[in-house]
Amino acid sequence: MYKTRMPSLRSSSVVRISQHYTPGPKASVGLASILRAGWVEASPRRGIRRDTCPGDDVLYCLSGRGQVETAGKTYSVKAGQLIWIDGSQPHGHLSDGEDPWSVMWFRLACRDATGFRSRAMGEGQLRIEVSQASDLIGWFQHVFDIMASREIDTDLHLHSAVARFLQLISSENAPTGGSSLPPSLLRLTEAIRAAPHLPWSEQEMVQSAQISASQIRRLFQQHMASTPRNFLRQERITMAQSIMLESTAPLYEIAQTCGFFDAYHLSRDFRRFVGRSPKEWREMEIGV
Structure with a gap:
């Protein structure tokens, strides 16, 4: 210095x-x-x-x-x-x-x-x-x-x-006032957060955001350093975490409730985002 x-x-x-x-x-x-x-x-x-x-x-x-x-x-x-x-x-x-x-x-x-x-x-x-x-x-x-x-x-x-x-x-890089996200991206992210268990096809995302699929991908990368699908997976995992802590529901039921195809896909994505398996994370958080 x-x-x-x-x-x-x-x-x-x-x-x-x-x-x-x-x-x-x-x-x-x-x-x-x-x-x-x-x-x-x-x-x-x-x-x-x-x-x-x-x-x-x-x-x-x-x-x-x-x-x-x-x-x-x-x-x-x-x-x-x-x-x-x-x-x-x-x-x-x-x-x-x-x-x-x-x-x-x-x-x-x-x-x-x-x-x-x-x-x-x-x-x-x-x-x-x-x-x-x-x-x-x-x-x-x-x-x-x-x-x-x-x-x-x-x-x-x-x-x-x-x-x-x-x-x-x-x-x-953010618009002045309100959310830092463009209105189209804000509409879509709020809709996904409200119902992450829905399928959310590309066309459904386009209808929600009211912009093209390519524009959606560009805005996600620019403002969130992510992709629409990764954002959806993350919201589903957040939903699954809440259910795992608030109930004793088995993993396959939680997977279906949160929009995952099955327990395997939930476990795969959970480990990728959280760094632990759902079972390990649940036991750690509830102190078992």
């Missing part, structure tokens, strides 16, 4: 903040943390290029322009845009020659970087417009303060900060 300058920018760029954090042995209990964070006012055509790095870099452009290469694509980035760089692949970024950018950035280390990217940005999205700039800048300033403090519980504060960042960025 010592203030240092980035080597590739040392000669003429202004490094306003550069913080480091080295997680200790106990810090690994968290899902994600921040290894580095900073604020750089780059000189014209200054940047870096790497094969890989230990984590994903997330850049927010305060002013000016720049260019980012990540995941095999090149993106132009301007003021008010945030871009998520996949650190597991070759990548780089370069400030504009005429209007060099000022960027706040941080490096995220986590167990499932792909999942984090999809959850925050949307499936396949690496660059977004940020409408709540003051909230995001305030978040960066909070992270800088955490890393500068070097408190004994820095790791816990950084875990919390990552969660807040995901919340901030995912809200940028």
Whole structure:
């Protein structure tokens, strides 16, 4: 967490903040943390290029322009845009020659970087417009303060900060007011939750959502990182769990009640989503 300058920018760029954090042995209990964070006012055509790095870099452009290469694509980035760089692949970024950018950035280390990217940005999205700039800048300033403090519980504060960042960025992809889901997807998910035991053919989903099947699949992937069928299975399992705890009904009856073909299909999906068999889960939860 010592203030240092980035080597590739040392000669003429202004490094306003550069913080480091080295997680200790106990810090690994968290899902994600921040290894580095900073604020750089780059000189014209200054940047870096790497094969890989230990984590994903997330850049927010305060002013000016720049260019980012990540995941095999090149993106132009301007003021008010945030871009998520996949650190597991070759990548780089370069400030504009005429209007060099000022960027706040941080490096995220986590167990499932792909999942984090999809959850925050949307499936396949690496660059977004940020409408709540003051909230995001305030978040960066909070992270800088955490890393500068070097408190004994820095790791816990950084875990919390990552969660807040995901919340901030995912809200940028949500409609203003009400549910964060588009109305068509909201109609369908509420209908499925109300009656997960029904067959829910593709045509029935189309009638409920009032959009095409391909649009339904796209919206599920974009907003829920799932498929319609997986969402239906998950709701059926949730229904089965409630029945398993509230009754002594045998598994084959529960399977039929919840819309599964038979007890085998319930057990198969239950283990895939929950990580245990229905019998093991039931005994664990009721303390048998």
